[in-house]
Amino acid sequence: MKRNLAILGSTGSIGTQALEVVAANPDIFEVEVLTAQNNADLLIEQAAKFQPNVVVISNEALYDKVFSALDPLDIKVYTGEKSLSSVVQMESINMVLTALVGYAGLIPTVAAIKAGKHIALANKETLVVAGELVTDLAQKNRVDILPVDSEHSAIFQCLVGEFHNPIEKIILTASGGPFLGRDRDFLKSVTKLQALKHPNWSMGAKITIDSASLMNKGLEVIEAKWLFGLTPDQIEVVVHPQSIIHSMVQFEDGSIKAQMGLPDMRVPIQFALSYPARLKSDFPRFDFSKYPSLTFQRPDIQTFRNLGFAFEALSQGGNMACIVNAANEIAVASFLRDEIGFLEMSDLIEDCMHRVSFVKTPTLEDYIRTDEEARRIAMEFSF
Ligand code: NAD
Numbered sequence: 001m002k003r004n005l006a007i008l009g010s011t012g013s014i015g016t017q018a019l020e021v022v023a024a025n026p027d028i029f030e031v032e033v034l035t036a037q038n039n040a041d042l043l044i045e046q047a048a049k050f051q052p053n054v055v056v057i058s059n060e061a062l063y064d065k066v067f068s069a070l071d072p073l074d075i076k077v078y079t080g081e082k083s084l085s086s087v088v089q090m091e092s093i094n095m096v097l098t099a100l101v102g103y104a105g106l107i108p109t110v111a112a113i114k115a116g117k118h119i120a121l122a123n124k125e126t127l128v129v130a131g132e133l134v135t136d137l138a139q140k141n142r143v144d145i146l147p148v149d150s151e152h153s154a155i156f157q158c159l160v161g162e163f164h165n166p167i168e169k170i171i172l173t174a175s176g177g178p179f180l181g182r183d184r185d186f187l188k189s190v191t192k193l194q195a196l197k198h199p200n201w202s203m204g205a206k207i208t209i210d211s212a213s214l215m216n217k218g219l220e221v222i223e224a225k226w227l228f229g230l231t232p233d234q235i236e237v238v239v240h241p242q243s244i245i246h247s248m249v250q251f252e253d254g255s256i257k258a259q260m261g262l263p264d265m266r267v268p269i270q271f272a273l274s275y276p277a278r279l280k281s282d283f284p285r286f287d288f289s290k291y292p293s294l295t296f297q298r299p300d301i302q303t304f305r306n307l308g309f310a311f312e313a314l315s316q317g318g319n320m321a322c323i324v325n326a327a328n329e330i331a332v333a334s335f336l337r338d339e340i341g342f343l344e345m346s347d348l349i350e351d352c353m354h355r356v357s358f359v360k361t362p363t364l365e366d367y368i369r370t371d372e373e374a375r376r377i378a379m380e381f382s383f
């Protein structure tokens with residue numbers, strides 16, 4: 001079962017860990033495409049090692065540098081807005097790992113699905129923005145969307161062998177992030193350095209801030225709805241600070257299945273890439289004696305309002321989750337530039353939910369327009 005991969009966002013946290021999985025299993029995985037936005041040095045290094053057919057460097061200013069390094073190795077180099085959407089259609093690819101961050105994942109993922117490529121989905125924003133459209137398209141094209149996100153991988157792993165059994169509900173676990181138990185007074189003045197320190201996972205900057213604000217869990221609620229065909233009241237969020245139980249499924253007989261292990265993204269990445277097989281790994285193993293207690297508590301949605309916004313977006317439907325996503329991307333970027341405070345990120349998202357034009361049954365073009373409008377309105381937000 002040779003898998004020929006395109007890895008979109010190969011220089012990021014998920015991308016580099018995916019390449020570790022590939023390097024450990026050379027008989028199974030072949031890398032056809034690697035892509036990055038800005039990190040030309042790492043992209044060149046990865047390409048020299050994994051010998052893909054093609055690389056894409058999205059930042060056009062870096063094209064010459066990447067070209068002159070890789071042309072002698074017979075590796076094609078592309079840049080420009082449309083290049084991600086065209087390289088994913090290459091005949092030699094059978095699976096696309098979407099490890100790029102944000103809304104930028106949507107259009108290339110749609111192109112890959114239309115070309116019949118299976119998707120290993122790390123880029124949760126794609127399902128947040130256009131979950132209905134993307135999952136419909138995948139069904140029509142008989143394409144699998146295999147979750148990489150650890151919670152969704154956990155749910156998927158619990159469902160293997162149970163696909164004929166209805167789900168009563170899923171229980172998404174959340175670490176609670178670095179500010180678990182803190183009140184609004186404390187959060188008013190937290191800095192990006194504090195917010196970037198996640199207790200259990202080392203990840204890209206955007207998802208780390210999302211984890212601190214519970215937006216990440218909100219995005220994951222929406223992602224779960226589309227991946228597993230659930231209604232909002234079938235999705236429960238439980239804070240589990242040790243991040244050992246990665247999520248759970250409760251069936252109609254009341255039985256709950258959990259998937260657990262150390263927090264190590266290589267496990268869900270590898271499972272998505274190798275499904276239905278489980279490959280032998282040398283990742284560190286869980287030791288029960290080091291975790292005498294696993295604890296659980298309810299999320300505080302009065303303090304961390306973003307999680308409530310996600311449920312609100314689901315109940316409104318239409319393009320509301322697309323609005324929340326775009327507003328959040330602007331909010332996080334502004335917070336990372338020290339332009340707005342931690343709690344103001346939620347104020348900005350709420351403002352956009354009220355002001356951006358609502359579309360009940362959006363097309364792909366509507367999502368593109370909504371994303372643009374929401375970003376414009378989010379940029380105008382003043383305090
Ligand atoms: P990251 O910031 O570490 O890496 C992002 C990658 O995408 C880089 O290779 C970058 O060059 C590329 N990229 C960024 N913006 C781009 C753009 N506009 N166009 C093209 N390429 C672009 O991010 P990450 O933490 O690896 O996260 C990637 C995705 O996986 C996100 O959607 C995130 O929510 C999801 N995810 C990550 C983790 C994790 O542990 N890091 C866990 C679950 C889900």
Ligand code: MG
Binds near residue numbers: 149220
């Ligand atoms: Mg997750």
